[in-house]
Amino acid sequence: MxxxxxxxxxxxxxxxxxxxxxxxxxxxxxxxxxxxxxxxxxxxxxxxxxxxxxxxxxxxxxxxxxxxxxxxxxxxxxxxxxxxxxxxxxxxxxxxxxxxxxxxxxxxxxxxxxxxxxxxxxxxxVLDDEPSKEVASRAAMVSSLRAAALRAIGHLLMERPQADPNPHTPNVAAVALIKTTEGLAEAVDGDEGWAEKVQLPSATREWLAWELRSLGHGEAAQALAEPPGDTSR
Structure with a gap:
């Protein structure tokens, strides 16, 4: 150091x-x-x-x-x-x-x-509190991902995961998506490299990466594409 x-x-x-x-x-x-x-x-x-x-x-x-x-x-x-x-x-x-x-x-x-x-x-x-594009984009991303997780959880609870547009939804557990959304805002806030540091089961990472790509966040999705070694569900 x-x-x-x-x-x-x-x-x-x-x-x-x-x-x-x-x-x-x-x-x-x-x-x-x-x-x-x-x-x-x-x-x-x-x-x-x-x-x-x-x-x-x-x-x-x-x-x-x-x-x-x-x-x-x-x-x-x-x-x-x-x-x-x-x-x-x-x-x-x-x-x-x-x-x-x-x-x-x-x-x-x-x-x-x-x-x-x-x-x-x-x-x-505070001399200027006009909304910044970066913060607005992050807030929108977190909100969209939470909505996607709730959508997927709904399909999982109704035992019809194949109906969800995300092809990885059948491979994840509802509780995993709940934990992911709970920690998402904290992980993203103020950290450009957040996606590379997120510790998630491989199936959940694949689910999240797919959603990020669909939202237009390709770089974050790419960072999630190579997990740090955790392959448990």
């Missing part, structure tokens, strides 16, 4: 950990109530938030937030905005440092925020 990357990772770990531990749990609870949080407040602590606690408050997988705080993965824009909101990161200079270390660039003032719900305290920092 290069010295600069090692230093960045250590800075990220120290910054996120410090901000999490310094956050006021009562403020977090108030923010969550105002934002129509989908989880149960009784499961959140009244004092210090652990990694698992904050992951729950962020409505993210525990391993996802843990990897972000360890600097093993860069957070999605939506997750980082939510983190800043919950941990009361409102100072522009601190916000810029947080973005620089975790995302590799200063806090975005333009198209990077498109499609995300920008916390109210950050509105004055």
């Amino acid at each position: 290069e010295p600069e990357e090692r230093e960045r990772r250590e800075t990220v770990k120290a910054m996120l950990s410090k901000l999490r531990k310094a956050a006021d749990p009562q403020e977090i609870q108030a923010t969550l109530r105002a934002s129509h949080f989908g989880g149960e407040m009784k499961y959140l602590p009244q004092t210090t938030f652990s990694q698992a606690d904050l992951a729950y408050a962020l409505e993210a997988a525990a391993r996802t937030y843990e990897a972000v705080e360890r600097a093993d993965r860069r957070p999605s824009t939506a997750l980082l905005l939510r983190f800043g909101q919950l941990c009361s990161v409102r100072e522009p200079a601190l916000l810029d440092r947080l973005w620089q270390h975790t995302k590799g660039h200063p806090f975005p003032r333009k198209s990077d925020l498109v499609g995300c719900t920008v916390p109210e305290e950050f509105h004055h920092l």
Whole structure:
């Protein structure tokens, strides 16, 4: 690992950990109530938030937030905005440092925020929130794939998979498609090479690649065409 990357990772770990531990749990609870949080407040602590606690408050997988705080993965824009909101990161200079270390660039003032719900305290920092083609395309892709999965699951549950337009539907299990759609948005968000990193059973990969091609995402489909070795159903 290069010295600069090692230093960045250590800075990220120290910054996120410090901000999490310094956050006021009562403020977090108030923010969550105002934002129509989908989880149960009784499961959140009244004092210090652990990694698992904050992951729950962020409505993210525990391993996802843990990897972000360890600097093993860069957070999605939506997750980082939510983190800043919950941990009361409102100072522009601190916000810029947080973005620089975790995302590799200063806090975005333009198209990077498109499609995300920008916390109210950050509105004055956003100068241009016109939709970007890239974000719109990704959102449309995720939405289309979820719809395709629901369509295929319907055929599988009615025991007529051959009726589905995707020829690979008879080879996949409904539960596999459910798990795929649950993790799809997180995998795609903010990661150009997401398709190469997705760990899926071979039959599910073939199903997903077919759908991507039909939607016009040939590059992503090609990246999925060569699985990393998992051939289980």
